[in-house]
Structures are given as structure tokens and as C-alpha cells.
Amino acid sequence: MVKYSVLLPTYNERENLPLIVYLLNRELTKCQVDFEILIIDDNSPDGTLAVAQKLQTVFGPEKIRIESRPGKLGLGTAYIHGMRFATGDFIIILDADLSHHPEALPQFIGLQRAGNYDVVTGTRYMNGGGVWGWNMKRKLTSRVANYIASATLGQASTDMTGSYRLYKRAVLERILPSMVSKGYVFQMEIIMRAKALGYRIGEVPINFVDRVFGESKFKLSEITGYLRGVWMLFWTDMKKASPLPTATKAQ
Amino acid sequence: MASRGVQFLVLLSAIFGMWLALILKFSKQSTGYVKYAIYGFPIILGFLFGCYSGFSVIYNMIIFRTCPQKAEDLKKDVQEAKDFYASRGVRFD
Incomplete structure (x- = not known):
């Protein structure tokens, strides 16, 4: 049976982790596929690890790793780390904070199968997608950021900065070792490289529910960090890759 | 294939070269509007690109959908998850 590995990097997600794991289990069980959820916790001080261990007893150590x-x-390194242990044929990446709802996964999996896509990416901008908890200013910022990326780097996806995706394992294994960026533009570099290497990219609409409404998440340092990242990618040859994939299938 | 930056520079130099050729060839003969159009070509191009960018961003911002129903659904799902753990006697604190 085809297996899916969900990579879930966490840092201080003790509240959200049981919720996202429950929903992932619910949706992937619906799809009738074999799956595992890899929790990659960066030694969170809030005790996320203890929560993860408890989840292991609920769902079993094969499902929760x-x-x-x-x-x-x-x-970035969390994905590389996770890939070392993932045993799936497909890799699913999403945010652990519930802004990415696992209910979209049947669509991701269905589209990938129907079109044999190498990458399926969630997009907030496609018909049927959207956001919640964003005011006009936040929407404008998001649109400007996406426009700058598409105009300078080429449109690899309608949602260049999106981070809710399904990959064929081999795609990530090929791309991750040649990655040059960290942080803000990491997801963008992956999709750009995928496009430059000729991989087929499919899109599904997603709804991004921002639960930390009211809190201004955009600091000046984030904007400059983003622009610096785009500038760096602008001068990077996306086809230049390290010749051998370093991540290998475990077990 | 080179980086986007290099591709962009190549394209820009080609356009600049053509523009320069156009000036050298025609600017002396032509008069009035044609002359303005030739000299002002980069400004016109920049202006049009700016207009397109502005309209595109604002239009897309306006059609950017807000989905309150999804936030409600998520609340229900969160409750469902909490009930699931409670029914199994699992506590996370």
C-alpha cells in the first residue's frame, strides 16, 4: 500500500499538537491510506515532547513517530531531519498550529493520483481558497509579497509562500540537499526548484484560518528578511543542484 | 539555465540596446510626438508596468476571500478532538 509521511515540526505546540494529530488521523483514515506522523520537536520548553509521547500511546508508535x-x-533542517526517518512514498508538510486544516488532504491525495503530480501545493488565492482573521492591510501585504515573488522569480505557484504541500518522496530528496535559503523564503525555494527541474505541480484551494487574530505578526524585520530572501533567490541558479541526493529511505 | 537575475539583465540589455538603436536612427528625422515617444519609451514602459502591478495587487486583494465558515468549522473540529481524548480518559496537562 502507498504510504504517506506527515512531517510535523513543532516548537511550543502542546496545545495544538493533540488537535492536529486527531484531525490528521481522522482525514487520512478517511482516505484509506497507510500513514505515519513524524513529530520533529525542537526541545520545546512547554513540554510538547511529553504530549507527543502521550499521543503515541493513543494512536500507536507506528502512526506517531x-x-x-x-x-x-x-x-529547513527539520525537514531534512524528518526525511531521514520518514518511510512514506509521499511526504506531507503542513503547519502544526491548525492554520492548515487536514480536511484538505483528501483533495491533495486525490489530485496527486488523478494527475500523477510530483508536487501538490495548497493555495489561498485559488477559487475556493481563502483566509480568516486577516484585515485588509494583512491581505494587501500578503498580495504584495506574493506579487513581488511571482514577478521577479517567475510564478511556480499561485501561492508562492504557501507551506501546505504534498511531495513525491524523490522530489524532496532531490531538492533538499541543494537548498540555499532558510526561514522566510524556504518554501518558495522548494517550489521554484521543483518547477525549474521540470516537476509537475498541481494546486488545491486551501482555507487559512489564522487563530491569533489581532496580534500584528508583521514586523519590519520580517519584511526586510523576506525581501532579502527573494533577492538572494533572484541571483540563484535553480537548476544547479548537488548531484547526489543525501537523504535516504530509513529501514 | 542561469539565475532569474542574469536572465533579467540579458533581457534588459536587449531592450536597452534596441532603444538606443532607435534613438540613433530616428530621433533626428522624427519630430513632435514620435520623438517624445522614442525618448520617453523607458518611462512609458515603467509607468505601464507600475499601473499593471498596482491594479493587479489591489484587484487580487479585493477578491481575496474571507472564510468565516471555515473558522466555525474548525471550532467544531477542535471540540470533536477534545471530546475524543476526554472519552478515552487522556489528559495532556
Whole structure:
């Protein structure tokens, strides 16, 4: 049976982790597929790891696997770390904070199968997609950021900064070792490289529910960090890759 | 294939080259509007691109959908998950 590995990097997600795991289990069971959820916790001080261990007793150690790391080492390396242990044929990546609802997964899996896509990416901008909890200013910022990326880097996806995706395992294994960016533009570099390498990219509409409404999440440092990232990618040859994939299938 | 930046520079130099050729060839003969159009070409191009960018961003911002129903659904799902754990006697604190 085809297997799906969900990579779930966490940092201080003790509240959300049981909720997202429950919903992932519900939706993937609906799809009647074999799956595992890999929790990659960066030694969260709030005790996320203990919660993960408890979840393991509820759903079983085959479904819930824990591959934690000693400290906060960032998202990019979390994926590389997770890939080392993932046993699935497909890799699913989503945010653990419930802004990405697992209810979209049957659509991701269905589209991938129907079109044999190499990557399926969620997009907030497609018909049927959307956001909740964003005011006009936040929407404008998001649109400007996406426009800048599409105009300068080429439109690899209608949602360049989206991070809710399904990959064929081989795609990530090929791309991850050649990644140059961290942080804000990491997801964008993956999709750009996928496009440059000729992989087929499908899109499904997603609804992004921002639960931390009211809190201004956009600081100046984030904007400059984003622009610096785009500028760096602008001068990066997306086809230049390390010749050999370093991540290998475990077991 | 080179980086987007290099591709962009190549395209820009090609356009600039053509523009320069156009000036050298025609600017002396032509008068009035044609002359303005030739000299002002980069400004016109920049202006049009700016207009397109502005309209595109604002239009897309306006059609960017808000989905309150999804937030409600999520609340229900959160409750469902909490009930599930409670029914199994699992506590996370």
C-alpha cells in the first residue's frame, strides 16, 4: 500500500499538537491510506515532547513517530531531519498550529493520483481558497509579497509562500540537499526548484484560518528578511543542484 | 539555465540596446510626438508596468476571500478532538 509521511515540526505546540494529530488521523483514515506522523520537536520548553509521547500511546508508535532534536534548529533542517526517518512514498508538510486544516488532504491525495503530480501545493488565492482573521492591510501585504515573488522569480505557484504541500518522496530528496535559503523564503525555494527541474505541480484551494487574530505578526524585520530572501533567490541558479541526493529511505 | 537575475539583465540589455538603436536612427528625422515617444519609451514602459502591478495587487486583494465558515468549522473540529481524548480518559496537562 502507498504510504504517506506527515512531517510535523513543532516548537511550543502542546496545545495544538493533540488537535492536529486527531484531525490528521481522522482525514487520512478517511482516505484509506497507510500513514505515519513524524513529530520533529525542537526541545520545546512547554513540554510538547511529553504530549507527543502521550499521543503515541493513543494512536500507536507506528502512526506517531517522534524524532526530536536538541534545540531550535529551524524549519529547513527539520525537514531534512524528518526525511531521514520518514518511510512514506509521499511526504506531507503542513503547519502544526491548525492554520492548515487536514480536511484538505483528501483533495491533495486525490489530485496527486488523478494527475500523477510530483508536487501538490495548497493555495489561498485559488477559487475556493481563502483566509480568516486577516484585515485588509494583512491581505494587501500578503498580495504584495506574493506579487513581488511571482514577478521577479517567475510564478511556480499561485501561492508562492504557501507551506501546505504534498511531495513525491524523490522530489524532496532531490531538492533538499541543494537548498540555499532558510526561514522566510524556504518554501518558495522548494517550489521554484521543483518547477525549474521540470516537476509537475498541481494546486488545491486551501482555507487559512489564522487563530491569533489581532496580534500584528508583521514586523519590519520580517519584511526586510523576506525581501532579502527573494533577492538572494533572484541571483540563484535553480537548476544547479548537488548531484547526489543525501537523504535516504530509513529501514 | 542561469539565475532569474542574469536572465533579467540579458533581457534588459536587449531592450536597452534596441532603444538606443532607435534613438540613433530616428530621433533626428522624427519630430513632435514620435520623438517624445522614442525618448520617453523607458518611462512609458515603467509607468505601464507600475499601473499593471498596482491594479493587479489591489484587484487580487479585493477578491481575496474571507472564510468565516471555515473558522466555525474548525471550532467544531477542535471540540470533536477534545471530546475524543476526554472519552478515552487522556489528559495532556
